[in-house]
Amino acid sequence: MDVNDITFSYDRRIDRLHQVNAQIQQGKITTIIGPNGCGKSTLLHVMSNNAVPRLGQVILDGKQVAQYKPKELARKLAVVHQQNEAPADLTIEKLVSFGRLPHRTLFSSSQEEDEQAIEWALDCTNLQSKRFSTLDQLSGGEQQRVWIAMALAQRTPILFLDEPTTYLDMYYQLEIMELIHDLNEQHQLTIVMVLHDINQAIRYSHHLIAMKAGSIVASGLPTDMITTDLIRDIYGVEVLVRRDLEAGLHLIPIGIGQ
Numbered sequence: 001m002d003v004n005d006i007t008f009s010y011d012r013r014i015d016r017l018h019q020v021n022a023q024i025q026q027g028k029i030t031t032i033i034g035p036n037g038c039g040k041s042t043l044l045h046v047m048s049n050n051a052v053p054r055l056g057q058v059i060l061d062g063k064q065v066a067q068y069k070p071k072e073l074a075r076k077l078a079v080v081h082q083q084n085e086a087p088a089d090l091t092i093e094k095l096v097s098f099g100r101l102p103h104r105t106l107f108s109s110s111q112e113e114d115e116q117a118i119e120w121a122l123d124c125t126n127l128q129s130k131r132f133s134t135l136d137q138l139s140g141g142e143q144q145r146v147w148i149a150m151a152l153a154q155r156t157p158i159l160f161l162d163e164p165t166t167y168l169d170m171y172y173q174l175e176i177m178e179l180i181h182d183l184n185e186q187h188q189l190t191i192v193m194v195l196h197d198i199n200q201a202i203r204y205s206h207h208l209i210a211m212k213a214g215s216i217v218a219s220g221l222p223t224d225m226i227t228t229d230l231i232r233d234i235y236g237v238e239v240l241v242r243r244d245l246e247a248g249l250h251l252i253p254i255g256i257g258q
């Protein structure tokens with residue numbers, strides 16, 4: 001996927017993305033980082049054709065995302081949004097089956113393929129034992145896995161995740177990150193996500209995109225890109241950058257800048 005010179009405004013007055021250029025590498029995990037309000041979710045919206053840019057184009061497999069029919073795009077790219085809502089009385093199996101909607105047409109609906117995709121999504125997310133539960137019977141970590149399962153049932157080669165670990169405790173955060181890692185490594189999914197935890201972004205990403213005030217200020221390999229200067233510039237936070245055998249490259253925040 002190529003993001004070419006994207007400028008975007010919600011209200012035609014203030015641009016929230018300014019000439020953004022990025023390349024999403026197939027089969028890799030790309031993570032967008034940056035402070036609150038810098039445009040990370042907006043960029044995901046534009047990349048998934050949920051929002052139409054004022055200028056520029058997003059190209060997927062040689063075609064502008066804006067030119068795809070909705071179902072056609074939904075067979076290429078699935079999105080797990082930051083906030084999700086669903087009727088509390090639906091079973092997990094039913095919710096996950098909604099991920100199959102883009103594959104259903106008037107003339108062809110392979111029930112076997114649908115069932116296989118739903119089983120695969122439940123297996124990957126370790127939700128088989130919860131398939132007949134309802135959403136309100138699940139913990140926050142399990143609920144997050146349901147949204148990921150719904151997206152996986154779409155059987156797309158590309159998965160977008162907007163802050164997939166928000167509100168989760170340390171255990172469930174790592175569980176989601178390990179799931180994302182496995183989906184990439186075992187099933188070759190191309191992943192684009194937004195994360196606030198820079199140490200998780202460093203550890204689980206092949207490629208980072210750092211944003212500030214609607215622009216990309218740096219991108220590249222985590223080990224090349226993460227410096228005290230970059231973190232001070234985008235977050236206004238002083239950090240120590242450390243590297244050791246067990247933890248690899250990691251940051252220790254020590255205070256906020258003056």
Ligand SMILES: Nc1ncnc2c1ncn2[C@@H]1O[C@H](COP(=O)(O)OP(=O)(O)OP(=O)(O)O)[C@@H](O)[C@H]1O
Nearest residue numbers: 010011016034035036037038039040041042043194
């Ligand atoms: N629907 C909207 N209408 C108008 N302005 C919006 C809308 N959504 C976001 N914005 C504005 O666009 C800018 C970028 O918001 P965005 O949600 O993309 O930031 P973000 O980096 O994802 O933030 P966060 O880390 O807090 O989720 C912000 O100034 C925000 O107030």
